[in-house]
Amino acid sequence: MSSEGLPSLRWGIIATGQISSWFASDLTLLRPNAKAKHTITAIGSSSREKGEAFVARWIPDVSPPPKVYSSYDQVFNHPDVDIIYVGTPNSFHKQNCLDAIAAGKHVLCEKAFTLNVREAEEVFNAAREKGVFIMEAMWTRFFPLVRKLHRLVHKDRVIGDVHRVFADLGLDQDISSLGPDSRLKNPALGAGTLLDICIYSITWGLLTMDSRTGESAEQPVIKAVQTLSHSIDVASTVLLLYPSTQKQAICTSTAMFRTPDVFCRIEGTNGHIEVQGVSASCPTAFTIFIKGRSSEGERHTVPKPGHGLYWEADAVAQDIAAGRKENAIMPWSETLRVLGILDEARRQGGARFPGDD
Structure with a gap:
């Protein structure tokens, strides 16, 4: 101490x-x-x-x-x-x-x-x-802003039953101009948008669809497609479909376009929530829109000096x-669950790393 x-x-x-x-x-x-x-x-x-x-x-x-x-x-x-x-x-x-x-x-x-x-x-x-x-x-899971949003969605149910989520992280990385040894281009370094940035989009889907993590959470059905260049993905779309409710999270990434400030929309029976920030990894605010109320919504922020790590x-x-x-927020079982989704997305989408079966 x-x-x-x-x-x-x-x-x-x-x-x-x-x-x-x-x-x-x-x-x-x-x-x-x-x-x-x-x-x-x-x-x-x-x-x-x-x-x-x-x-x-x-x-x-x-x-x-x-x-x-x-x-x-x-x-x-x-x-x-x-x-x-x-x-x-x-x-x-x-x-x-x-x-x-x-x-x-x-x-x-x-x-x-x-x-x-x-x-x-x-x-x-x-x-x-x-x-x-x-x-x-x-790091994103530990932001007080994210913990507050998680509580409002799942405990307070501010927008009712969540039925669909869109989450995107896109960067304009100009992959074609990079050398073959770049961490963004070399498959041997785990290159591609899926592991680098789509993991954040998928994290938003998981956080907003289910209050639970790891082994206790519902395992969604995975549907995935990828746009490939030299065996790495330059764009990925991963659909998380929850069998018990049929709700969906559409999680996307691209290396060809920077996502606007609003990177996530959470849709519920009583309204929706828009999450914004420099990227899906680093949210700065969210706004709650309730059906029949002010079109300006209710904006929430939490002070964040530095980067937030x-x-x-x-x-x-x-x-x-x-x-x-x-x-408890990021247990081993949750890491394994997310990696399982990434493995299945690559299997369906076609991106490969050396040593893949």
Whole structure:
């Protein structure tokens, strides 16, 4: 525990790409309502020079500065690191997690957790045997705004029975101009919109269709199509059909067009809700429209300094302090459920990774 009575964690961050930069800068924000104390102890990069540049740009005021290593193993085995944040490309997640677990470290691993269900099961089994905490870093689920929306939809039933949801995340990524080794183009790195961004659209479908997660949630029927380029998907459409109610979630992604601010519409018997933000991964507001009431609707926002990755980090710190090995908002079973949907979508849509059956 920290001197302020808050749970504390010492982080080792591996990889120095965009998501790691957001995570590192968010951990160091001064927040009056922080639920945990975070210290960045070590950074692992492909070169020492790259790691030092990362520190200088994104966390220049951290004192003492984190140790910078050109080897991930040095971070995994650092005695002053409690937990590893894995920000590498998708195809490296499995091995990075296994190496961190073998070193006795807790793990927060970026989405998609692994390339498929089979890999995730191997990682979770290793974590169970070692007795460490591990979670997929699906940061969106931890936003207070998302938790508020979830409560209003499922507990308060503000729009009645939800019967259909549209959720989209599109980015103009100009895939054709990228080199063959880009993480967005190379199948060996888990490229394609499905794992990279459609996972967020699917998350919105799951969150708004069912109040439950993981094993207790209803398993929808999956229908999927993909537009492929060089064996990766540049657009995916995944339909989640719930057998018990026949309600539908239409979850889409594209690398050819940026989605407008309103990225999700939740339709119910008494009205609808529009969710907006820079993308489906980072919502900033939602507006409730009730049938027969003002056309302007009722807008809800929650203050969000920085990017919003600290909420998942706080939750992880609280879980570890309490001795828990997984998180109730993003349990292992929910990671496996989502990966199962992604596996089936690729099977139907045709996108393939090396090693796929």
